[in-house]
Amino acid sequence: MNRLILSFVALLVVGCAQPGQNFYVLTAGGPAPFGGGIGIGVGPVTLAEYIDRPNLVIQQGPNQMAVSEDHRWAGDLGASIARVTAVNLGRELKTGNVRTYPWQGDGEIGDQVTLDVRQFHSDADGYAVIEVGWRVYALPSRTLKASNTFVDREPLASDGYPAMVAAQSRLLSRLGKSIANGLR
Numbered sequence: 001m002n003r004l005i006l007s008f009v010a011l012l013v014v015g016c017a018q019p020g021q022n023f024y025v026l027t028a029g030g031p032a033p034f035g036g037g038i039g040i041g042v043g044p045v046t047l048a049e050y051i052d053r054p055n056l057v058i059q060q061g062p063n064q065m066a067v068s069e070d071h072r073w074a075g076d077l078g079a080s081i082a083r084v085t086a087v088n089l090g091r092e093l094k095t096g097n098v099r100t101y102p103w104q105g106d107g108e109i110g111d112q113v114t115l116d117v118r119q120f121h122s123d124a125d126g127y128a129v130i131e132v133g134w135r136v137y138a139l140p141s142r143t144l145k146a147s148n149t150f151v152d153r154e155p156l157a158s159d160g161y162p163a164m165v166a167a168q169s170r171l172l173s174r175l176g177k178s179i180a181n182g183l184r
Contacts, residue, residue: 023074024056024165026081029173032090036097039109041139042086043101045078047117052077056161059123071161081117081172088176089113093183111145112137113179120168127153128167134179146182150175 051057056071073080082100090098097108119131135147152174154167 022071025074026084027169028084028087032087033096037095039097041099041109041112043082045082045115047078057121084172092180122164126156129153130171150178
């Protein structure tokens with residue numbers, strides 16, 4: 001019985017070991033349609049090393065970044081970017097047939113979108129910034145259909161990490177529009 005109580009107390013302590021941490025998720029610009037439509041796969045997503053971490057990142061100067069210990073992504077950043085981009089693309093292209101990498105077979109997917117996220121942070125000037133190289137391949141031949149680099153900035157509505165993540169979500173919405181325009 002004592003071991004059971006000690007195990008319970010240990011789990012409770014581990015669960016409460018890091019008070020004050022805040023977790024954030026990226027959100028899509030609106031829901032994607034339900035049902036069929038053209039099949040699109042989003043991924044894989046590669047992240048620049050400085051953002052490939054659970055922590056939110058802020059640029060403090062031309063060559064200086066700060067990594068927040070108390071403000072983190074609620075999941076894998078690459079997977080979150082893929083998920084939000086898939087929903088945004090589905091909305092833009094009016095299809096509910098959008099999947100994220102890895103998916104089961106290419107049978108229903110006609111196009112694959114890959115993302116190379118080079119910048120995704122906020123800066124000391126009060127802007128969220130993004131730079132993403134994207135490519136669209138026709139499946140199953142893997143023929144390149146379109147590619148471009150999307151670069152943009154979005155002002156933060158207020159100070160703080162929630163405003164930063166909201167601005168980054170708006171940037172991902174515009175990325176989805178850019179990719180959709182490349183597919184049209």
